[in-house]
Amino acid sequence: xxxxxxxxxxxxxxxxxxxxxxxxxxxxxxxxxxxxxxxxxxxxxxxxxxxxxxxxxxxxxxxxxxxxxxxxxxxxxxxxxxxxxxxxxxxxxxxxxxxxxxxxxxxxxxxxxxxxxxxxxxxxxxxxxxxxxxxxxxxxxxxxxxxxxxxxxxxxxxxxxxxxxxxxxxxxxxxxxxxxxxxxxxxxxxxxxxxxxxxxxxxxxxxxxxxxxxxxxxxxxxxxxxxxxxxxxxxxxxxxxxxxxxxxxxxxxxxxxxxxxxxxxxxxxxxxxxxxxxxxxxxxxxxxxxxxxxxxxxxxxxxxxxxxxxxxxxxxxxxxxxxxxxxxxxxxxxxxxxxxxxxxxxxxxxxxxxxxxxxxxxxxxxxxxxxxxxxxxxxxxxxxxxxxxxx
Numbered sequence: 049x050x051x052x053x054x055x056x057x058x059x060x061x062x063x064x065x066x067x068x069x070x071x072x073x074x075x076x077x078x079x080x081x082x083x084x085x086x087x088x089x090x091x092x093x094x095x096x097x098x099x100x101x102x103x104x105x106x107x108x109x110x111x112x113x114x115x116x117x118x119x120x121x122x123x124x125x126x127x128x129x130x131x132x133x134x135x136x137x138x139x140x141x142x143x144x145x146x147x148x149x150x151x152x153x154x155x156x157x158x159x160x161x162x163x164x165x166x167x168x169x170x171x172x173x174x175x176x177x178x179x180x181x182x183x184x185x186x187x188x189x190x191x192x193x194x195x196x197x198x199x200x201x202x203x204x205x206x207x208x209x210x211x212x213x214x215x216x217x218x219x220x221x222x223x224x225x226x227x228x229x230x231x232x233x234x235x236x237x238x239x240x241x242x243x244x245x246x247x248x249x250x251x252x253x254x255x256x257x258x259x260x261x262x263x264x265x266x267x268x269x270x271x272x273x274x275x276x277x278x279x280x281x282x283x284x285x286x287x288x289x290x291x292x293x294x295x296x297x298x299x300x301x302x303x304x305x306x307x308x309x310x311x312x313x314x315x316x317x318x319x320x321x322x323x324x325x326x327x328x329x330x331x332x333x334x335x336x337x338x339x340x341x342x343x344x345x346x347x348x349x350x351x352x353x354x355x356x357x358x359x360x361x362x363x364x365x366x367x368x369x370x371x372x373x374x375x376x377x378x379x380x381x382x383x384x385x386x387x388x389x390x391x392x393x394x395x396x397x398x399x400x401x402x403x404x405x406x407x408x409x410x411x412x413x414x415x416x417x418x419x420x421x422x423x424x425x426x427x428x429x430x431x432x433x434x435x436x437x438x439x
Contacts, residue, residue: 219235223261228265232262255292255296263339299336303336311347315343320364344364366380389435
């Protein structure tokens with residue numbers, strides 16, 4: 049499956065680069081910061097920055113406009129302002145759970161990179177980096193339950209330039225700006241669209257994106273069940289995807305009817321165990337893994353102290369991310385596993401977390417020339433191993 053995704057990504061690389069030029073991402077930084085801002089003054093600042101996006105957004109949708117030398121100074125000023133404000137979110141994230149800290153830090157780093165690349169004249173690279181900023185926002189906003197909508201984001205996604213985007217881009221943008229109901233409607237339109245083959249939906253992770261909103265954000269199993277039952281009645285599903293969809297339908301029915309009992313930590317642990325022992329294919333276990341990650345994210349977010357139980361929750365979240373995380377997206381696997389180890393290096397699961405982390409890192413540096421882990425990455429792994437081994 050990973051090979052298939054890699055092939056699909058290579059085949060779609062030119063299209064993805066073109067889409068990055070249309071992905072109006074600056075507002076996403078504002079959406080994330082506004083949703084998580086520590087005080088009213090910061091939220092007011094985010095509102096002001098959002099207004100500046102009204103200038104940058106139209107330019108970012110067109111290559112010629114974005115690279116117009118007559119607008120260079122104005123664009124640089126806007127990007128520099130966004131870079132400064134993203135550091136506010138990063139600072140705030142340092143006092144939050146590790147997942148949010150990782151995502152807000154990634155967003156801030158990308159903002160710095162975009163501004164730097166644009167300043168050096170690397171216009172195409174700057175626009176491509178905008179795509180990564182979207183992933184951070186989507187990952188952050190789809191972790192936890194929410195009935196809030198970002199009001200300025202609502203106006204933003206109704207902009208004609210946004211409504212004219214392809215369905216998959218529009219759904220991602222709606223998720224990133226916390227327009228969850230609109231995002232669900234767009235994903236469902238995408239699933240039913242004859243212009244977007246189901247196998248491509250699977251390869252690009254859109255089914256998982258849709259399920260994450262339904263299950264983790266809305267705690268709704270009935271809605272996706274109806275959508276996948278309709279999809280299963282179609283005749284154009286490839287055999288492997290039909291097996292996936294059948295497994296998801298069965299899982300959605302089971303979890304819809306299962307009474308909620310125990311803590312979020314116990315629930316997450318039980319769901320992970322069931323996913324690992326019941327399903328041979330991690331794709332078939334997707335619904336269980338997403339439900340488990342939702343429970344574990346809630347536990348981490350609500351825990352007042354970072355003890356062994358929180359470390360165990362991060363370990364399980366790292367396991368889940370390694371199984372269902374989309375390889376072409378922002379991956380939290382390494383950060384979650386490392387956080388688990390650092391919080392509880394003496395815990396029994398620390399060795400397991402390190403083994404998975406080492407394997408995951410090595411796979412990322414393995415190719416036709418063998419495995420070549422960079423020295424600084426290996427030193428970091430050695431440091432974690434020493435942390436576990438030190439009495």
